[in-house]
Amino acid sequence: EDQVTQSPEALRLQEGESSSLNCSYTVSGLRGLFWYRQDPGKGPEFLFTLYSAGEEKEKERLKATLTKKESFLHITAPKPEDSATYLCAVRGYNAGNMLTFGGGTRLMVKP
Amino acid sequence: DAGVTQSPTHLIKTRGQQVTLRCSPKSGHDTVSWYQQALGQGPQFIFQYYEEEERQRGNFPDRFSGHQFPNYSSELNVNALLLGDSALYLCASSWDRGQRPLHFGNGTRLTVT
Numbered sequence: 001e002d003q004v005t006q007s008p009e010a011l012r013l014q015e016g017e018s019s020s021l022n023c024s025y026t027v028s029g030l031r032g033l034f035w036y037r038q039d040p041g042k043g044p045e046f047l048f049t050l051y052s053a054g055e056e057k058e059k060e061r062l063k064a065t066l067t068k069k070e071s072f073l074h075i076t077a078p079k080p081e082d083s084a085t086y087l088c089a090v091r092g093y094n095a096g097n098m099l100t101f102g103g104g105t106r107l108m109v110k111p
Numbered sequence: 112d113a114g115v116t117q118s119p120t121h122l123i124k125t126r127g128q129q130v131t132l133r134c135s136p137k138s139g140h141d142t143v144s145w146y147q148q149a150l151g152q153g154p155q156f157i158f159q160y161y162e163e164e165e166r167q168r169g170n171f172p173d174r175f176s177g178h179q180f181p182n183y184s185s186e187l188n189v190n191a192l193l194l195g196d197s198a199l200y201l202c203a204s205s206w207d208r209g210q211r212p213l214h215f216g217n218g219t220r221l222t223v224t
Contacts, residue, residue, distance in 0.1 A: 042217050043217045103153050
């Protein structure tokens with residue numbers, strides 16, 4: 001059974017204070033690791049897909065990296081509008097097209 | 112280009128009742144998946160529909176059922192509602208039978224009293 005654990009559960013940063021969110025996973029065989037952003041009362045918004053260890057993707061202040069056991073979402077010089085819950089999900093070879101999500105990291109960036 | 116749309120946005124039901132939630136996928140998408148998200152938790156997979164058939168199911172009882180129509184829209188039905196069914200129900204669409212990243216709607220918030 002695929003499993004995803006995200007840490008920390010909550011993170012408070014000052015504007016401009018860079019940090020990283022962690023996503024640890026166990027999966028039968030990775031077919032993709034996905035990062036989503038979710039604002040309160042909204043559905044998850046797709047950010048990145050990573051497929052193999054060593055891969056990196058960037059978008060504005062966000063950078064996602066992947067190893068064989070975990071992924072990191074690095075946030076550089078965050079702004080208050082980056083405040084949201086960040087969700088990590090995996091798709092494993094034995095799971096069909098199902099995504100297994102972690103519990104998310106609630107990020108709050110204070111001005 | 113409309114994204115994934117879900118209706119209603121909010122719903123209040125009583126234990127034992129039945130509910131139907133609706134989803135229209137993003138234009139060009141033919142696969143619909145449903146997820147349940149309890150407060151403070153990540154989404155959990157309920158099932159996926161493709162070509163009007165249920166293709167994959169998560170660990171949910173058969174009180175949860177669905178349907179996909181020829182225009183790719185979908186319904187989620189929940190019978191004999193329990194208090195524990197209170198959650199945000201998310202619909203996600205994709206093409207390529209879900210191989211690609213999923214696009215989510217904003218969900219239906221179901222409260223069971």
